[in-house]
Amino acid sequence: MYIKKILWAIAIIGLVAVAIFAYYVYGAMLAPNTSFNNKEAYIYIKTTDGYNDVRAQLKPLLKSIDKFDVLAKQKKYTSNIKPGKYVIKKDMNNNDIINSIRSNNIPVKVSFNNQNSLEKLAGRVANQFEVDSVSLYKVMTDTAFLKEHKFNTETALGMYLPNSYEIYWNTTAEDFRNRMLKEYKRFWNDKRVAKANKIGLSQNxxxxxxxxxxEESKEHTEQPRIAGVYMNRLRIGMPLQADPTLKFAAYKLPKYKNTVIKRVLNIHKEIVSPYNTYKNRGLPPGLIAMPDISAIDAVLNYETHNYLYFAADAKRNGFHKFAKTLAQHNVNARAYQRHLSLQGITK
Known part of the structure; x- marks a missing residue:
């Protein structure tokens, strides 16, 4: 009888122990442990982060960081941190959270356009994932890389096609640059290369x-016609006389630093620069800004016509008037100059 009581006592203690263990397992592993009201939250783990850094991000998101600590240590997450962007969904338990931030690195969307230098592009992109702008600029201007892929300091910006790309948040500077080269090569498919060869221009x-x-027009419908004007000028050996190139050349001079040129004047046409297309025939040595893909395709598919001139249309903002003769162009240009004067724009 005495032994029977002992056995019953042991059984009861065992059941209590099992219950306590089950409660511990439920609390540490299976019970929801999020404290935010949104459907999901994100944490960004740097390549140099340790567990304490991750813990600091998690603490305001969880009901009990202590219970998370216990399971993280048991599952050896504390010594196996993975960098990246991770999602934590509302009502996740600790086990699911650890599984998510250990193996579910999700991509971020990186977008850029309208940058006129690699330095500005690096600054724009660096705000969107882990890499810093200094590292980006360094790999973007690496002379060995540029030479290997037929770029130079004047043409390197053209490798970066404005768009939105999905990459991992912890992507390195080198990997980002290489991804952009891959996208550039994908853009220049056989069809586009053939068109470039047909019009006698290299990709750069x-x-x-x-x-x-x-820079002349953001209107997609007008870009092929403007491209046709410049192709006509190139074909007959006429200087491009493109005002945006004068602005580009001017902004490189200390005199025009931190200024905005709203009106191109004769003084700008005297700037000594390979980008002054009033003084120099042919194309400038490189791009003056990052063009949209629409403008690239506008050149490849330029409109065939006999126009040699165009001037901004004072009555249709963003559009231009085209002319076949200098006399007609002068009429159009004077009309726009009067419009600028009436607006008080003198420089």
């Missing part, structure tokens, strides 16, 4: 001309 020259077209 197409993008250089596209940058001028884009």
């Amino acid at each position: 020259q197409v993008i250089a001309l596209a940058s001028i077209v884009y």
